[in-house]
Structures are given as C-alpha cells and as structure tokens.
Amino acid sequence: MIGDKKVLFSGMQATGNLTLGNYLGALKNWIDLADEYECFYSVVDLHSITIRQDPAELRRRARSLLTLYIAAGLDPEKNCIYYQSHVSGHAELAWILNCFTYMGELNRMTQFKDKAAKHADNINAGLYTYPVLMAADILLYQADVVPVGKDQLQHLEITRDIAQRFNNIYGDVFTIPEAYVGKVGAKIMSLQDPSKKMSKSDENPNGSIYLMDDPDTIIRKFKRAVTDSEACVRYSEEQPGIRNLIDIYCVCTGKTPAEVEKEFDGKGYGDFKLAVGEAVVSVLKPIHSRFDELTKDKAYIDSIIKKNAEKAEYYALKTLRKVQKKVGFPERIR
Ligand code: TYM
Numbered sequence: 047m048i049g050d051k052k053v054l055f056s057g058m059q060a061t062g063n064l065t066l067g068n069y070l071g072a073l074k075n076w077i078d079l080a081d082e083y084e085c086f087y088s089v090v091d092l093h094s095i096t097i098r099q100d101p102a103e104l105r106r107r108a109r110s111l112l113t114l115y116i117a118a119g120l121d122p123e124k125n126c127i128y129y130q131s132h133v134s135g136h137a138e139l140a141w142i143l144n145c146f147t148y149m150g151e152l153n154r155m156t157q158f159k160d161k162a163a164k165h166a167d168n169i170n171a172g173l174y175t176y177p178v179l180m181a182a183d184i185l186l187y188q189a190d191v192v193p194v195g196k197d198q199l200q201h202l203e204i205t206r207d208i209a210q211r212f213n214n215i216y217g218d219v220f221t222i223p224e225a226y227v228g229k230v231g232a233k234i235m236s237l238q239d240p241s242k243k244m245s246k247s248d249e250n251p252n253g254s255i256y257l258m259d260d261p262d263t264i265i266r267k268f269k270r271a272v273t274d275s276e277a278c279v280r281y282s283e284e285q286p287g288i289r290n291l292i293d294i295y296c297v298c299t300g301k302t303p304a305e306v307e308k309e310f311d312g313k314g315y316g317d318f319k320l321a322v323g324e325a326v327v328s329v330l331k332p333i334h335s336r337f338d339e340l341t342k343d344k345a346y347i348d349s350i351i352k353k354n355a356e357k358a359e360y361y362a363l364k365t366l367r368k369v370q371k372k373v374g375f376p377e378r379i380r
Pocket of ligand 1 (some may be wrong): 055056058060067070071073090093180183194195197233235243244245
C-alpha cells in the first residue's frame with residue numbers, strides 16, 4: 047500500500063513498434079485502472095537488451111514509448127512513468143532473486159523457448175533469467191496488481207512463486223501480486239495468421255497494426271485480414287480470424303460479441319472489416335495527435351523523466367534495503 051491505495055506495476059519493452067495487441071491487451075487496461083491504484087509504469091529497457099539492439103535506436107524507441115504512455119492517457123503527474131534503467135534497484139534485486147530461483151523453473155518458461163529458437167545465435171544468460179528481472183520489477187514496488195496480456199501470465203506465476211519462497215524464509219517481505227487480465231483483448235492475434243499472437247517482431251507487417259500506423263494503412267491491413275469462407279460474423283472457435291476481429295471491435299467500441307453479431311447479421315465481411323478498421327482509427331487518432339504535441343515539448347518530457355525516476359527510486363530503495371538486510375548484507379555506515 048502507498049497511502050490508502052494499493053499498488054499497480056506494469057511495463058513494456060521498447061523493442062520494435064508497439065502493436066494494437068500491446069494497446070488493447072495492456073495499455074488500455076492501465077488507463078482504466080490508473081485512478082484506483084498508485085501506479086508505476088516502466089519502460090523496461092533492461093529487458094530490451096536481452097536481444098541485440100542498436101543503441102541510438104533503443105534510446106529513441108524508449109523515449110517514444112514513454113511519450114506514448116502519456117499520449118495514450120496516463121497522467122504523469124499522478125502515475126510514475128519512468129525508465130527501468132534509471133532505477134538501479136531493479137538490477138540489484140534481480141541478482142538477489144536469481145539466488146532464489148531454480149533453473150528447473152526457468153527451463154519451463156515458454157517465452158524463453160520461443161525467443162531462444164528465434165535468436166539461436168544469441169541465447170544469452172539475460173534471456174534465460176529475464177523472468178527474474180521481471181519479478182524484481184514487480185516486487186520492488188510491492189505491487190498488488192499487474193495488468194498484462196495473457197502471454198505474460200507464466201511470468202506472473204513465477205514471480206509469485208519466488209516471492210512466496212522468499213517470504214517463507216525471511217518473513218513477510220514481499221506483497222504477493224495478482225495478475226490483471228482484461229476480459230476481452232487479452233490476446234490479440236495476427237491479422238494474417240489468427241493462430242499466432244499479434245507481435246512487434248512479426249516479419250509480416252500486414253499481420254500487425256502498429257500504434258503509429260496512419261489511418262489508410264490501418265484500414266488497408268484490416269481489409270486484408272485473413273478470415274474464412276463461412277460468410278457469417280459469428281463469435282466462435284471455428285472462426286478464429288473473425289473472432290479476433292470481433293475482439294478488437296469490442297474493446298474499441300465497448301460492445302459485446304453478441305451485440306456485434308447482431309449488428310452485422312446478414313452483412314458481408316467487407317463491411318465488417320471496414321467497421322473494425324474505422325473503430326481502431328478513431329481510438330488511435332487522438333493518441334497520435336497528442337503524441338505529436340508531446341514530442342515537440344522536450345523540456346516537459348525531460349522533467350517527467352527526472353521527477354518520476356526520483357519517485358520510483360524512493361520506493362524501490364525502501365524494498366531493496368529491507369531485502370538486503372534480510373539476506374544478511376552488512377549495514378550501510380555512510
Ligand atoms: P511486452 O513488451 O512484450 O508487451 C507489453 C504488454 O502487451 C501485452 N501484449 C499483448 N496483449 C494482447 N495481445 C497481444 N497480441 C499482445 N502482445 C503483447 C503483454 O502481455 C504485455 O502486458 N516482459 C514484459 C514486460 C515487462 C513487464 C514487467 C510487464 C517487464 N517487466 C513487469 C509487467 C510487469 C514484455 O515483454 O511485455
């Protein structure tokens with residue numbers, strides 16, 4: 047708790063271009079929950095270097111992502127929006143937690159297996175212990191709730207296991223966090239292959255809607271979305287392409303799948319795809335203009351970066367010092 051509020055932590059990687067999946071599966075929920083919790087939203091740049099990055103590009107993307115958090119509707123005066131690399135406590139706690147995590151547990155992580163297969167020439171130790179750093183992110187702020195998409199649930203489970211193990215040895219040090227997954231939109235699929243999640247690293251750009259795509263591109267990508275030959279807008283497992291489009295439309299409009307089925311009863315896929323594209327454009331358009339405005343205001347963004355890093359550091363250190371004492375590190379004299 048901070049004051050009378052529970053704590054929320056979440057983060058995104060500044061790797062690749064953010065997709066509609068990132069927005070609908072995570073960022074949108076962050077905004078919906080922001081008033082209820084004391085929130086920490088990190089640009090997790092330490093995680094990003096588990097895959098080789100161009101330094102200038104990483105810096106540029108990290109700043110854009112931080113700006114996008116604000117453009118999407120998170121108030122940086124109320125929410126702590128900061129770079130993970132500006133708070134050294136993340137890496138320090140991750141080291142300690144590494145010593146409380148079993149290789150057997152890490153071997154089971156599906157994201158590690160996927161990424162290792164994709165980057166066979168660079169299977170580094172950071173990629174392997176990635177979930178431990180994520181646990182450190184969350185536990186450092188004693189987070190109660192962590193809004194994520196479905197693909198991160200396994201990492202939340204390991205975080206809870208590590209925290210519980212630590213607490214069993216040292217007493218109640220960490221809050222045990224709960225994942226928050228939205229009812230719709232928790233797993234947005236590729237528009238070109240609805241059996242695969244929409245991903246920043248998809249080689250086929252038509253599979254993903256990027257948050258910075260212009261309206262024409264968005265509409266074009268939806269028009270090309272893979273569907274089926276049923277010719278019926280129905281929310282069913284047998285029509286994964288249409289189901290995914292209904293999910294997207296529902297999160298953008300607040301409608302339920304049943305309402306959408308009714309709305310498009312007797313209409314063709316062409317009409318439906320266009321409506322989904324337009325709904326997405328109307329959600330993203332205000333974010334684009336706010337993003338453009340904010341990007342021009344360098345001094346403002348700089349001041350947010352500084353102020354929020356200090357705030358994050360204050361809370362991070364509170365937990366870190368407690369943990370260091372518990373495990374037996376000597377007291378700091380200075
Ligand atoms: P990342 O950067 O891959 O994704 C950011 C968030 O977007 C969600 N997401 C999706 N949701 C629905 N449909 C999709 N197709 C889709 N693709 C991505 C992810 O679930 C995530 O919530 N390891 C994390 C970042 C992280 C983090 C943390 C998150 C680091 N430390 C602590 C929460 C708490 C990651 O790589 O997310």
